[in-house]
Amino acid sequence: MKNRKIWKVHLTVFLFLTLTTLILLCSFSFIVSVRKISSNHALSLSEDMGEGGKTSWVPDHDNDVLGSKKFDFSFEFLSSERMVIAPDSHYPRAGDLGAYHTYEETVDILKDLNSSHAELVELVGIGLSYNNRTILAVRITNESSGLEGKFEILYTGAHHARELISTEIILYIMDYVVFNYGVNATITEILNNSVLCFIPMVNPDGVADYIEKGEPGWRKNSRPPYGVDINRNYAYQWGQAGSSDDESSDIYRGTAPFSEPETRAIRDFVLSHNFVIAVNYHSGAELVIYPWGYTRSLYPPPPDIGFFTEIGKTIESMTGYYCQQASYFYLASGTAIDWMYHNKSIIAFTIEAYCDKSTLLLPDFEAYIWDYFNPPEDLINTTCQRNLEAALYMANVAGEIRASEEKEAEKVWYKETSTIASIIGVIAVAVVIVTYFTPQRRAELKK
Numbered sequence: 001m002k003n004r005k006i007w008k009v010h011l012t013v014f015l016f017l018t019l020t021t022l023i024l025l026c027s028f029s030f031i032v033s034v035r036k037i038s039s040n041h042a043l044s045l046s047e048d049m050g051e052g053g054k055t056s057w058v059p060d061h062d063n064d065v066l067g068s069k070k071f072d073f074s075f076e077f078l079s080s081e082r083m084v085i086a087p088d089s090h091y092p093r094a095g096d097l098g099a100y101h102t103y104e105e106t107v108d109i110l111k112d113l114n115s116s117h118a119e120l121v122e123l124v125g126i127g128l129s130y131n132n133r134t135i136l137a138v139r140i141t142n143e144s145s146g147l148e149g150k151f152e153i154l155y156t157g158a159h160h161a162r163e164l165i166s167t168e169i170i171l172y173i174m175d176y177v178v179f180n181y182g183v184n185a186t187i188t189e190i191l192n193n194s195v196l197c198f199i200p201m202v203n204p205d206g207v208a209d210y211i212e213k214g215e216p217g218w219r220k221n222s223r224p225p226y227g228v229d230i231n232r233n234y235a236y237q238w239g240q241a242g243s244s245d246d247e248s249s250d251i252y253r254g255t256a257p258f259s260e261p262e263t264r265a266i267r268d269f270v271l272s273h274n275f276v277i278a279v280n281y282h283s284g285a286e287l288v289i290y291p292w293g294y295t296r297s298l299y300p301p302p303p304d305i306g307f308f309t310e311i312g313k314t315i316e317s318m319t320g321y322y323c324q325q326a327s328y329f330y331l332a333s334g335t336a337i338d339w340m341y342h343n344k345s346i347i348a349f350t351i352e353a354y355c356d357k358s359t360l361l362l363p364d365f366e367a368y369i370w371d372y373f374n375p376p377e378d379l380i381n382t383t384c385q386r387n388l389e390a391a392l393y394m395a396n397v398a399g400e401i402r403a404s405e406e407k408e409a410e411k412v413w414y415k416e417t418s419t420i421a422s423i424i425g426v427i428a429v430a431v432v433i434v435t436y437f438t439p440q441r442r443a444e445l446k447k
Ligand SMILES: [Zn+2]
Pocket: 159, 160, 163, 282, 283, 284
């Protein structure tokens, strides 16, 4: 009988030590995994500046240090391949808008590209504008290898009518990838592994009804009486700061989220795809910006902030456009990037590709508004080329984003399992204590 009691005590001590060791190990792995995950948690903390409150300028690059060196998003674009960059694209440049392209001319270019390179180019109408013009999207990939397992990347231009250089950049990129497939190894690899989708002119009415008819300062769509700013009409945080309910304002957001056929077309197209990364080209500054646009009080949470800052900085190094969170440029709500990121977790950027600040000093600035937003004709190609490498880099990096996302998801799994194991350990030890070390039990053992 006594032997049995002693054996019981030994067993108890053994169990206790085992469980204590287990719990210590669990806690240790938990701490390690949390530390791995939260290396840039500081970025998601609120700066608490508020929309209307006093705002202090936070240079994003100080924060970027926290998120940097976390992901390897390098991109080798061999200098010999760089030489292949066409001095000019293959499009005619003497139409109704000179070297810039009208809506109809753009449609013709896309149709030509489709018919001349049917094995790479697919042309689809994704909806009608307010005045029933077709909004066209172009899908470019090696069609013969199918779409299965390929990464999807989205490029849009001319949300704003007067920023027509954005359409030219997209036309240039499309031309470049199509004519270099099978010639340039980087391009061939990109089109074998990815699907590049281009929407060169999100706002065909603004271009055709105003820009082409001698109103070079027109920004919005054609909804009477003064148009709606398409890039304030997306649903996420619609109606917040940086948009207006005044119909005559340049940032008039419309009567409701997605009230405009143009934003609905983009919405439906984006929802029916699985884009990893997107870039919306604009002009009026020289920046690469990422969500959020609606607030300065929040950053995207990790790991996404790491993607935005790492990729954004790489684009900055390739283009010379300064990278920062959109709201530090100015607050803007109901924008494409905020909605794309929030609703589909797309790593969505806006690239502000050009501005001529010298026109701002002119007393009759309004007369030079086109020149503010768009380079002179002989600099169109230079501006397009400036954006080429970054556009290709974004296509190339999509696979790496997906791989990093999976790795991050594994870390979260590790963290969660460690937490559960710790909890089980604590409960087990508590049970042992209660069962074998209560006074009653001790008395029993002494018998
Ligand atoms: Zn714009």
